[in-house]
Amino acid sequence: MIKFFSRFRQQLLSENKFSKYLLYAIGEIALVMIGILLALQVNNWNENRKKETLKNEYKTALINDYTKDTIQVNDRLLRNNLRIERINSLGDSLRNGHFNNLESYYRLYNEEFVGIRVTNVYNTNSFNLLISSGKIDLFDKDLRKELMELNRLQTFEKTVQDGNRDYLMDFMQNLASKYSYGSPLNKNITEQLLWKDVKVNDLPRDLVNYLQQERYTISRYLELTDDVLQQTELVLNLLHQTND
Template sequence: MISFFRKIRNLPAGKAGKMADDNRPLKYARYAIGEIVLVVIGILIALSINNWNSDRIDSIKEQSLLKELKSDYLSNIKEIEVTLNQMITQQEAYEKIFDYFDNDKPVDSTLQKCFELIQGIGVFNSANTTYKFIETNGINLLSNSEIRKDATILYDEYFSNIVIRRNNHYDLIKNNLMPFIKREFRSSSVYYKGNNITRLILNVPINFEELRENIEFRNTLVEIYDYTLIRKVALEKTLKLLNEKIMTLEENILE
């Protein structure tokens, strides 16, 4: 059929016109329809090629985003592990302090070190470059709705809560614990000799027996200790979720 149309199309203009003049409308109609069909087929093929090329480019961009998102997740895992280890260290420090309080143990270097450790809060810096790009430019490039949902939950909920809890922890230490440290302890101090740092005083309670009986101080320690445990559990939960979501990313990354 197409061969026939091509033959008709290649006829000289006079012949084609003669077909119409010779009262052969059916052949002329076939010729015209053939021209239209060929044009439509050409357009469809061009659109198909264009769509295929566009899909290929989008697929390349998506794979790049998935790899970058995985890299950010791995960076966040390292950050969370560091903070989690700090919370575990603080938990142990609080428990040792309570042991000294409850069992009338004398002040020693271990207790002094514990009082130093509980003043930290741990720092979490979220790696979010890829997520910010996805938010503003590339959300439609992620064809997997589960991955889009995972990223939103992790950054807008879990990582955000980590920062909020860190700030709350800082406020508890600054507003509740540090007034006692400043009032009831000989503060830590250091001096420099060349490139060496020597510690002179390490958080020594001025009167540990009175401090041991101070209910307000004890309650302050318990409050911050409890919040440390809350942060620890939240960090562990986030760490577990992150590892699960990395597995989901790996299933969608083409090697």
Template sequence: MINLFRKIRQKLLADLPASKAGNRVTRYLVYALGEIILVVIGILIALQLNIQKEENKEKKVIEQLLKGIQADLKLEVERIDFLQAYYGDITNGIQQILLNYQGKESNTNQELGQYFLNTFEFRKFSKFNTNYQTFYGSGLLQEIEDKTLSEEIITYYSKQFLEWSLEIYQQKASSFDFNDAPEFNPLDKLQRGANYQFIPNFRLDVGDFYTTDFKEFIKEPQVLNFLVDLLHQSELVFNNLKTYQETNLTLSKRIQKYLDQ
């Protein structure tokens, strides 16, 4: 393009009369002006190409980070699936204990003991947000063309209702005082696995039998109140897991739709 402008300029110079000194000055001025214009045009073209190059590079980085968020969301779904099954079992176990108390079910003492001790186990949940933190910290999150999508991503990672409900469950499960429950035999607490931790990553390993008579144990008001309170919280956790999973899948689909454009 610059060569084309240069040829046009040379043609115009050639067409100027060369017989007079004034025309020679004009010729030089036109030549100088032409050179300046060519330099400016060259700079503008170079700037435009550089801008396009940077925009393409930025677009690729955004796409990679969005794919990273999708991968994180997939990992979260796997964790949520586990927690749904886990807290679903706890909820069902507490309901089973209460049905025994009401005389509507009849479980063995071993089954009731397992249901009861399961309530003291809990699992936490943390978002897989490494890619989001990188995205947000780089400032590129605001550069997504679909501003609604960037807002949805920020909202998703800002909500903590699931984490809070799990924290509350942990607090409630840890609040039960065995010392104030005379019907509970302390030896039953010692039948857990040798590697038992306060926040275990495995099921409790109990003995083949319990010394505690759980059918009598659950009749104590403080035990009954504890179980009812924990049941409400476990149901809240279970519902939050379901809501969180739906939000997770919706966001993943929105990201995929944006990437497919």
């Protein structure tokens, strides 16, 4: 094909048909330009297709991560709301004088001195990869803003609640080191020995202080986690709407 065009050009020149040659040259240049433009168009189409495929992969991964987060968070919100109700009920009982002797406080200590979950572990692998790879620009401005806000709320919740949890754990450890389980009123010799020299009259005050601290820790968890949950649901809605 190239040899054919070359011979055709030489023939036009040899026959001194310059005007026809000029038209031919312009036509040939136009064909080359059209070929280049078509190649660029195909290349752009391929690049856009690759970006769209990658975007959908990230979209699917983010939806999976945030869906798992909502399941975990809703479960912990339910459990901690129930615990708050229990603490409030105990507070009413204390104010109404239902705990009127040391034995009732021993039972309270043994039954209510429980561990709680007041921090969340978020699924952030997909988001972290999106940021580290610089691919967050695959999504539009509004979604990028909400993704960053969700990450900020998750980080803030975890930072605050890690501190609150550690403080409450120290409180629990101090109580555990001060008071043994069981009751010094039991006839069990082991329990009597464990409670020997313990200032049992301090127990009501220490238990009330602990329950107040636990209530604060859970209330703060509920507040911060609810913010995270609302933002997570917003981001999930935006992700589902992407390219729908």
